[in-house]
Amino acid sequence: EAGVAQSPRYKIIEKRQSVAFWCNPISGHATLYWYQQILGQGPKLLIQFQNNGVVDDSQLPKDRFSAERLKGVDSTLKIQPAKLEDSAVYLCASSYPGSGYTFGSGTRLTVV
Amino acid sequence: SQQGEEDPQALSIQEGENATMNCSYKTSINNLQWYRQNSGRGLVHLILIRSNEREKHSGRLRVTLDTSKKSSSLLITASRAADTASYFCATDAGTSYDKVIFGPGTSLSVIP
Numbered sequence: 001e002a003g004v005a006q007s008p009r010y011k012i013i014e015k016r017q018s019v020a021f022w023c024n025p026i027s028g029h030a031t032l033y034w035y036q037q038i039l040g041q042g043p044k045l046l047i048q049f050q051n052n053g054v055v056d057d058s059q060l061p062k063d064r065f066s067a068e069r070l071k072g073v074d075s076t077l078k079i080q081p082a083k084l085e086d087s088a089v090y091l092c093a094s095s096y097p098g099s100g101y102t103f104g105s106g107t108r109l110t111v112v
Numbered sequence: 113s114q115q116g117e118e119d120p121q122a123l124s125i126q127e128g129e130n131a132t133m134n135c136s137y138k139t140s141i142n143n144l145q146w147y148r149q150n151s152g153r154g155l156v157h158l159i160l161i162r163s164n165e166r167e168k169h170s171g172r173l174r175v176t177l178d179t180s181k182k183s184s185s186l187l188i189t190a191s192r193a194a195d196t197a198s199y200f201c202a203t204d205a206g207t208s209y210d211k212v213i214f215g216p217g218t219s220l221s222v223i224p
Contacts, residue, residue, distance in 0.1 A: 004154075035214075042200050042214035043155070056211050091154060100145050100157030101202075101212065108152075 002026065006092050006104035014112055018080035021107045024073070025094030031055075033101065034067055034077050035091040043091055049075065082111045116144075116203045116215035124221040131188040133218040135201030136181075144177055145202045145212065146186050155200065158186075191222045 005024040013019050025032045030051050035043035046065065048056040051072035060067070064083070069075040079086055089108050093101040116137040125131050135144070143162045147155040159175045161168045161184065168175045174187040188195055198217040 033212075042216045045211065045213065048211060093155075098143075098160075100147075100160045101155070102157065103147075103154040105154045 004092055004094055004102050004104035006090075006107055008107055009105065010108050010110075012110045012112060013082055015084055016081040018078065019082055019109065020076050020078045021090050021092075021109075023075045023077070023092030023104060025075075025092070026102055029094035029096055029102070030072070031095045031097070032069055032075050033093045033095075034075070035093065037089045037091055037106070039088070046077070079109075082109075084111050087111045116201045116213060118199065118201055118215045118218040120218060121216070122219045122221075124223065125191055127191060127193055127222055127224050129191055131191050131195070131220055131222070133186045133199050133201075133220070135184045135186070135203075135215060137184075137201075137203045138182065139203075141179075141203045143204055144175075144184050146173075146175060146184075147200045147202060147214075149198045149200065149217070151197070158199075188220075191220075193222050193224045196220060196222045 007022050032049045034046045036046050037043040046060045047067045049069040052069050067077045087110050089106040091103055091106045093103045095101045116135050119134045143160055145160045146158040149155045159170050161175050161177045172189045177184045198219050200214050200217045202212045202214045204212050
């Protein structure tokens with residue numbers, strides 16, 4: 001089966017600019033996650049979708065981050081405006097209930 | 113605060129030796145998962161162990177779970193240079209909606 005697709009693979013932007021990441025999960029996986037992974041740390045959950053509804057966004061900085069999952073399939077994560085501390089790898093994952101996650105390759109964001 | 117924490121933070125062994133990593137967590141769980149991450153890549157799911165299981169095997173990997181001590185261990189036998197990676201435990205924090213929280217990881221170096 002095809003894996004979780006993410007794009008772009010790398011992005012460099014200046015602070016205060018906006019950026020968007022895209023994720024297409026594995027077909028049939030109802031649950032989709034966005035994680036932020038800062039260098040040397042474990043992934044931190046930003047937002048979790050069940051189909052097109054938000055299940056958990058308690059750690060999403062809502063003043064600058066937004067995410068949507070239209071039609072319960074692919075998803076976009078946006079940052080506007082970006083700060084230096086947003087430099088990280090943004091990982092998308094999807095899962096089937098009771099199974100492990102399948103992660104995409106991630107988007108490495110550098111904010112300068 | 114972290115739900116799960118791996119120990120040690122870093123581990124260096126010779127090829128052929130066994131590697132053991134531990135994970136401790138704080139709240140009740142439904143299941144615990146282990147993931148591997150090679151440098152600059154996405155996370156790969158290794159094993160999921162449910163709260164009613166005590167031990168699970170997959171190839172050279174052996175995972176144990178002690179719910180009374182809120183701890184798990186990952187044993188990699190006969191290590192290879194290709195096992196060099198970061199290893200993360202992830203717990204679901206006992207939620208009903210499959211939310212998973214990652215620990216900070218153990219960095220394993222296998223020296224040829």
